[in-house]
Structure formats: C-alpha cells, structure tokens
Amino acid sequence: MNYILFDGPYRNNLLPFTFTRPVADLRVGILTIRQKWESYLEYTTTTVTEDYLSDKFPMIEMEENIMINASFLPNLEVIEVVKSLEENQALFKDEDVIAFFAKEGEEVTDFSKFETVEFDGEIIKIEHTWDIFAKNGEALAEDFNLITKGRKSQPIPSTVSTINPDDIFIEPGATLNFAILNASSGPIYIGRDSEVMEGSIVRGPFALCDHATLKLGAKIYGPTTIGPHSKVGGEVNNSVIFGYSNKGHDGFLGNSVLGEWCNLGADSNNSNLKNNYAEVRLWDYQTEGFAKTGLQFCGLMMGDHSKCGINTMFNTGTVVGVSANIFGSGFPRNFVPSFSWGGSKGFVTYKTSKAFEVAEVVMARRDEEFSEKDKAILEYVFEETKKYRRE
Structure with a gap:
C-alpha cells in the first residue's frame, strides 16, 4: 500500500x-x-x-x-x-x-x-498554530516512547544532576556536563551529536534534537522542543523551534513557535501574558483579522527566515511572517507581514534580492544549499503576501 x-x-x-x-x-x-x-x-x-x-x-x-x-x-x-x-x-x-x-x-x-x-x-x-506548543507535551511523550522503545540510553555523565533518570534518554554522540535534568514532569530526550553546555537547567518534557545546542546557563521549562541544528540560550518556556534556528543569548521566549532559519538577537524577549490577564488574540490569515485563541498564555509565532535585532520586544500574541527583519526600540505591531523590514516606527518591503543573499549565507554556514526550489517558494510567498505590506 x-x-x-x-x-x-x-x-x-x-x-x-x-x-x-x-x-x-x-x-x-x-x-x-x-x-x-x-x-x-x-x-x-x-x-x-x-x-x-x-x-x-x-x-x-x-x-x-x-x-x-x-x-x-x-x-x-x-x-x-x-x-x-x-x-x-x-x-x-x-x-x-x-x-x-x-x-x-x-x-x-x-x-x-x-x-x-x-x-x-x-x-x-x-489545527491552529498555537496547538504546536499547547499540545507539544503530549506529542513529545508519545514520540519519546516511540523512539526509545527497546533501546538503551547512553550513560548519564557523573557530573550531571538528575531527577527521575529513568525518563531521560541520551543518544550516541551527545555531550553534556555539569547540567541539571529534571524529568519529574515529563521525559527528557537528548538527540544524537547534540550538546548541553555547563550550567544548563532543564525541566521536562524536553527534546533537544540532533546536532542542536543548549548554550551556557540556559533555563528551559517544558514542554519545549529545540529542533535539529538549533542553538538556544537564555530562558525558554513551552516553545517549539523547528530547526536550524538560533536564540543564542539571554532573553525570554515563552509559549511560542519559531520556524527554520530564524534568529533572535541578544536580550530579545516576548510577552506571553497580557497585563490584564485577558484571552490572547492572534492574527488569522483566514479571516485577515485577529481571532480569539482561548489561551491566556500565547507568545510569538515566527515564520521561516525571519530575524530580529538585539533587545527586540514582542508583544503578547505576535505573528511574524516569512523573511521579515525586525529591529529598533519599542514594540512592533502584533502582525508583521512576510518580507517586512523595520520595527515599531514602521516597515518597508524587504526586497527578495536582499533576503535571498542573507538566506544563502545563513544556510551555507550549516552546509545547506539555498536551492532554486527554495527561491521559487519564497518568491511565491512574497507575491502572495503583498497585500499585507504597506509598499
């Protein structure tokens, strides 16, 4: 079949x-x-x-x-x-x-x-973008059982402090020392050839996928997934990073989803809770307006190839499209269209020629090719999302 x-x-x-x-x-x-x-x-x-x-x-x-x-x-x-x-x-x-x-x-x-x-x-x-982080704990536990069934974890290094070590699985090639892994709230999976640097504190459920890195002193609250070849530091709570993306420095990321080839500048933060504790509304591409999520906690949704400069502040329930570049002081608006360049003072169009130059360099650093197929997809997205940008 x-x-x-x-x-x-x-x-x-x-x-x-x-x-x-x-x-x-x-x-x-x-x-x-x-x-x-x-x-x-x-x-x-x-x-x-x-x-x-x-x-x-x-x-x-x-x-x-x-x-x-x-x-x-x-x-x-x-x-x-x-x-x-x-x-x-x-x-x-x-x-x-x-x-x-x-x-x-x-x-x-x-x-x-x-x-x-x-x-x-x-x-x-x-069925919704926020399901990716909201249902991540349940999905992670099922994947953990699927991947580890009948297999034996690599030994946990003696310098690593653990709680509930039976729910910790370490793949071959992973490196970790002087970290704290607490699996009492859910399993912890450390992928092949990944690295957990010294001083990292992790509370499951948590997955560090193949070739990914937790930077020095990272603080992770589950359920969180860090996808392949990603590098993450600072504080992260209940978030999913698809892969090949960086949050390499201090700053908070909570109840959020990052696509591939994203980069968050040093000390960037997102809000995941409104000051009045009200339900979060999120940009809906179907209705082309802000829609209720039913959630009190909801942070940042960032599409592939988008990036932000140092000290960027994202408001509760912010949606950033594909290949956006955000920088400057203040809060950018809660919906940043694809191929936008700017910040709280306004945006201009991020031309595909410039965006493609960056994508080619960024992907080459990870020995990946920015192919003609990738270019064609992004060119289509650029045209498809024109209506959202102020040219």
Missing part, C-alpha cells in the same frame, strides 16, 4: 509555518508529523500540498493509495485502522476525515459514497 499525506482543511490556519512547507513537515513533539507517520507505518510517505510547494515536496501515486490527513498525529490505535482501510472506505474522527482509500488518479471531494469508519479513540489534532 502507498501512503500519501495531504494538507487538509487546516492548512491556512497553520500559516505562516505552512507558507514554506506542507502540514506534514511541521514539528510537534520530537519528530515532524511526517516522521511520526513513517515510523509507525514503516513506509516512506509523499505529499499532496499547494502547487507552488510540489516541486520540493512531490507526490508519488500508485494504483492503490491511502490518503492521510496530516493534521492528525498517529498512534498505535489509529495506525491499525488506517492500515486496514479498503476500497471505498474513509476513516473519520467526528467531522474530520483522518484517512481514506483512493485509486490512482481518483480525486475525492465527496465522501457520501464512502463507507464511513468512525475512530473513537484518542488522537492529537493540529
């Missing part, structure tokens, strides 16, 4: 992160959604996504396919049902389709002729 992940109805709710990737490639917990499905299915997946993303994220279709809604995170119970789906069957959770059987070339938009299979088990669904 061939398995294909599709973006589903919540793709636009998950902007700005889905401007540059399919829903399947969002990171929640330790793994991306795609990596989770592939681990459970023991099968490589492809993707149905927006046309402008399809060159980088192509679909491979076969005679018989199971189409899977990437907003749902897999578990053992749902995997059994997905694998058993037959022709003209669709698996639903309430009003949402989780997966369905499709023949080659078949475009399914109406499930009225399908036999409906109801899934009555528990399953995590990612």
Whole structure:
C-alpha cells in the first residue's frame, strides 16, 4: 500500500509555518508529523500540498493509495485502522476525515459514497498554530516512547544532576556536563551529536534534537522542543523551534513557535501574558483579522527566515511572517507581514534580492544549499503576501 499525506482543511490556519512547507513537515513533539507517520507505518510517505510547494515536496501515486490527513498525529490505535482501510472506505474522527482509500488518479471531494469508519479513540489534532506548543507535551511523550522503545540510553555523565533518570534518554554522540535534568514532569530526550553546555537547567518534557545546542546557563521549562541544528540560550518556556534556528543569548521566549532559519538577537524577549490577564488574540490569515485563541498564555509565532535585532520586544500574541527583519526600540505591531523590514516606527518591503543573499549565507554556514526550489517558494510567498505590506 502507498501512503500519501495531504494538507487538509487546516492548512491556512497553520500559516505562516505552512507558507514554506506542507502540514506534514511541521514539528510537534520530537519528530515532524511526517516522521511520526513513517515510523509507525514503516513506509516512506509523499505529499499532496499547494502547487507552488510540489516541486520540493512531490507526490508519488500508485494504483492503490491511502490518503492521510496530516493534521492528525498517529498512534498505535489509529495506525491499525488506517492500515486496514479498503476500497471505498474513509476513516473519520467526528467531522474530520483522518484517512481514506483512493485509486490512482481518483480525486475525492465527496465522501457520501464512502463507507464511513468512525475512530473513537484518542488522537492529537493540529489545527491552529498555537496547538504546536499547547499540545507539544503530549506529542513529545508519545514520540519519546516511540523512539526509545527497546533501546538503551547512553550513560548519564557523573557530573550531571538528575531527577527521575529513568525518563531521560541520551543518544550516541551527545555531550553534556555539569547540567541539571529534571524529568519529574515529563521525559527528557537528548538527540544524537547534540550538546548541553555547563550550567544548563532543564525541566521536562524536553527534546533537544540532533546536532542542536543548549548554550551556557540556559533555563528551559517544558514542554519545549529545540529542533535539529538549533542553538538556544537564555530562558525558554513551552516553545517549539523547528530547526536550524538560533536564540543564542539571554532573553525570554515563552509559549511560542519559531520556524527554520530564524534568529533572535541578544536580550530579545516576548510577552506571553497580557497585563490584564485577558484571552490572547492572534492574527488569522483566514479571516485577515485577529481571532480569539482561548489561551491566556500565547507568545510569538515566527515564520521561516525571519530575524530580529538585539533587545527586540514582542508583544503578547505576535505573528511574524516569512523573511521579515525586525529591529529598533519599542514594540512592533502584533502582525508583521512576510518580507517586512523595520520595527515599531514602521516597515518597508524587504526586497527578495536582499533576503535571498542573507538566506544563502545563513544556510551555507550549516552546509545547506539555498536551492532554486527554495527561491521559487519564497518568491511565491512574497507575491502572495503583498497585500499585507504597506509598499
């Protein structure tokens, strides 16, 4: 059977992160959604996504396919049902389709002729940007069990102080000394060839993914994920960093999500709680206005390739698009469109030629190529988000 992940109805709710990737490639917990499905299915997946993303994220279709809604995170119970789906069957959770059987070339938009299979088990669904951090603890615990099952952790160095060490797993090549790891509130996962520098204090649930670094004296409150090749210092609380991003210095990041290739300047901070303790409203690309989140704590949502200068202050519930560059004193507004350059005193358009120069240099430092496919995606995003910028 061939398995294909599709973006589903919540793709636009998950902007700005889905401007540059399919829903399947969002990171929640330790793994991306795609990596989770592939681990459970023991099968490589492809993707149905927006046309402008399809060159980088192509679909491979076969005679018989199971189409899977990437907003749902897999578990053992749902995997059994997905694998058993037959022709003209669709698996639903309430009003949402989780997966369905499709023949080659078949475009399914109406499930009225399908036999409906109801899934009555528990399953995590990612339908809003804030779900990425709000549901990160549950997803991280499931990933921890999936990754570590039947395996033995590397020894915990004698200089590291621990609480509940049975819920701490260290991969080969990881380096850590003179740190404090408290797994009493949830598991702690230290990825392959990662580093926890001296003086770091971590309270789980926490994941430091492969080749990532916790800087000297970092203070981490879970549930937090630091994605591959990221470098993080200062204070972080209940946040997810997808990968290849830096928060290398002191400053607070809380209840937030950073995409890839982001950089927060030294002593930058975000607010995650309003002064009046009111519900946080967040920019909604669907309605093109600010929408209720139902959350009291909600911080910064920053898309890929965006950066801020030293001492930047982000207000509660700020959304920053793709390839924005923010600097200067004061609070920038709560919605910063993609390809914006400036700060609290106003923004101008960040030209793609300049943005691409930076992206090429930044990615080369990590031995990654800024490819023609990457350029084409960002050029599309630039045009698509023009309406939000004041030219």
